[in-house]
Amino acid sequence: MxxxxxxxxxxxxxxxxxxxxxxxxxxxxxxxxxxxxxxxxxxxxxxxxxxxxxxxxxxxxxxxxxxxxxxxxxxxxxxxxxxxxxxxxxxxLHALTGVTVDPAARTARVLGGTLWEDVVAAAAPHGLTAPHGSAPDVGVAGFLLSGGLSFYGRRHGLSVNTLRAVEIVTADGTLRRASATEEPDLFWAVRGGGGNLGVVVALELDLLPYADVYAGMLLWDRERAPEVVRAWVEWSRTAPDSATTSLRVMSFPPLPELPPFLSGRDLVVVDGAVLESDADADALLAPLRALRPELDTFGRMPTTALLQVHMDPPGPSPAVGEHSVLGALDESGIEVFLEQVGPGTRSGLLFAELRHLGGAFGVPAAGGGALAHVPGEYALLCLAMAPTPQAAVAGRAAAFSVVRALGAWSRTGLVPTFAESKVDTSRFYDGEDWVRLCRVRDAVDPERRFVANHGI
Ligand SMILES: Cc1cc2nc3c(=O)[nH]c(=O)nc-3n(C[C@H](O)[C@H](O)[C@H](O)COP(=O)(O)OP(=O)(O)OC[C@H]3O[C@@H](n4cnc5c(N)ncnc54)[C@H](O)[C@@H]3O)c2cc1C
CATH class of the missing domain: 3.30.43.10 (Uridine Diphospho-n-acetylenolpyruvylglucosamine Reductase, domain 2)
Structure with missing residues (x-):
């Protein structure tokens, strides 16, 4: 009862x-x-x-x-x-927002409900930027506390590693400050422990020293997917850590609000950022440009413009998804990916994405927290629009089918920020870190007052 x-x-x-x-x-x-x-x-x-x-x-x-x-x-x-x-x-927390930038220290103090677009806008006048993800309106706290994959990440690592301190209300209602020197166990745990430790009401993070960035996208019709996917996977094997990119096979419904190059089309898109001079970035992208994309927006842009490059929806949307972390993709892995979402298929997905990991993403940061790196070569993220409960069921099945098909190439680890449905959260962490995280949570929240989207 x-x-x-x-x-x-x-x-x-x-x-x-x-x-x-x-x-x-x-x-x-x-x-x-x-x-x-x-x-x-x-x-x-x-x-x-x-x-x-x-x-x-x-x-x-x-x-x-x-x-x-x-x-x-x-x-x-x-x-x-x-x-x-x-x-x-x-x-x-949407009423608890605000950003203060300290340009000399190259840090920002951000209140608990702040969005990335506001941090990027506040940092830009100082020639600085922030380790945001692809969408402007994602929350800083939810993204950082669960790791965070940015387009600066193969050079600078998981975004959570930029955290210097948090102010957090714990289960007893106390407001505590946690940093490397204050409540270090709590600081270690909150950096990867998501919303399991308390309510984060403010965060202090290191900013990145970029006023502009070489970024953009290359776009082809999906008919070209076999050569583009092979070329990008080959290219990604040796790409330097200055390049963080993603490849997506996308299918857009015919909608009047979409630009003609997207509306009703099946596409393959490579986008991201390259932290190099224009000449070096051009040289690096040459093998992909040799495939003569229909659209090529790569070029130098203010860091604020990087928030638009991935074409994420401009506001609240209904979506369902599944993900996995893949190791190296060989020819048979590429073939399976193409069998699922390549030319002629009707996957029912908005996109199937391969986000390039490796580089600094894969290296545990010195002095990092519970989640300081993600091993693996690619994060596979499959997403479907879900305007009705029936579409949600079909979309989940479609996303799961691609993830399952690539099971032979997947690793046991998962990316917390890409986990849509409930998963075994021990898969986010290295074994010993998982045990330590649970111990800190039990000490700070013995009654399990807090409910995170991904509970530990
Ligand atoms: C369009 C889109 C694009 C995305 N792009 C990327 C990307 O490029 N890279 C990437 O890594 N991820 C990406 N994500 C995933 C996103 O980073 C995660 O869903 C993230 O958790 C969202 O954080 P939020 O605060 O906006 O969401 P919320 O749903 O508000 O938060 C998620 C969880 O974080 C915790 N949390 C949030 N705020 C607080 C707080 N103040 N104190 C304590 N706990 C808190 C809670 O446990 C909460 O359930 C994207 C998601 C979408 C929908």
Missing amino acids: TTTPDLTPLTRLGSGCEIHLPGDPGYDAARTPWNLAVDLRPAAVAVPRTPAEVQAVVRAAAQAGLRVAPQSTGHGAAALAEGALDDVVLLR
Whole structure:
């Protein structure tokens, strides 16, 4: 028998924090994550504006016997919806945002619900940038605390390694600062432990010394996929760590809001960034350009423009996906990939992506946290649009089918930020790190107050 939680401690917060309960007019809007395919039905939604309000919500939730799920945007909400949320306060951080750049120290202090586009915009006037992912509106906290693959990554490593300190509200409602010298165990754990340790209300990170970057995309019709995929895989085997790129086979529905080069088309696209001079980047890309792409946007651009290169959706969208980490791809691996998504196939996916790993992604960072590197050659990410529950079921099956087909080339590890559905989270970490992470979590949150999308 389930009992209805007593929400009085939360409702008593009054003007101390915006709270939405089931049945309230604002509840549906407040519980809707960025990923519109995900239906979250928590006991309450809290929208704190200050760290003190976060503390009050965590304490009130504890009093009410409720758990707390921190969320910045809901880009990574899919796995959260797989568990019951009727005893969970969804703590949405979109009202707790802001960026302060220290140009001399080359660092930024970012509040817990801030988006990457705002960090990049604040850093750019100082000739600096941030280790963001492909989409402008992903949350800094959710991305960094789970590793983060950026287009600077094969040179600079997993983005989480840029973290210098966090301010975090833990299960007892205390606001703590964790860094290499303050609460070092907690600092180690939060760098890869996602939302399992507490609510991160501020982060300090190192910025990257780039005012502009050589970046862009090459685009061909999917009919060219056999030669393009082979050429890119061959090229990626020896590409220097200055180049971080991705290859996607994409299928767009005919939509008036899409530009003609995308609408209704099946394509193969290579995009990313090359941290070299124009001449060296041109020389490096020459073998791919020799395949005469229909569109070539690679060139020097302000770092702010790198946020648009991957053509991620401009706002909340419904999507489902599956991923795996692959080792080296030989000819038979390429053939299987093409059999799944190459010319003539109807995979039902929006895209099947090979994100190039290796380089600094694969090297454990000195002094790093629970997740400091990702071994493997490529992250395989398959995504389908899911505007209806039926489309979600079909999309998940389609994504899983490609991941399964490439099983012989896959490794045991996974990339937390690419994990859509619930997975065995011990696969994110090296064995001993997993054990240590669980130990720190048990010390800091013995009652398991916090619910992360990927629980440990
Ligand atoms: C369009 C798109 C493009 C993407 N591109 C990339 C990419 O290039 N590289 C890459 O690595 N990933 C990428 N991702 C994946 C993305 O990085 C993850 O989904 C990430 O977890 C999203 O973080 P968020 O804060 O926006 O999402 P949320 O769903 O809000 O957060 C995910 C989880 O992080 C934790 N969390 C969030 N905020 C806090 C906080 N303040 N305190 C404590 N815990 C918190 C929670 O456990 C939460 O469930 C992409 C996703 C999408 C949808």
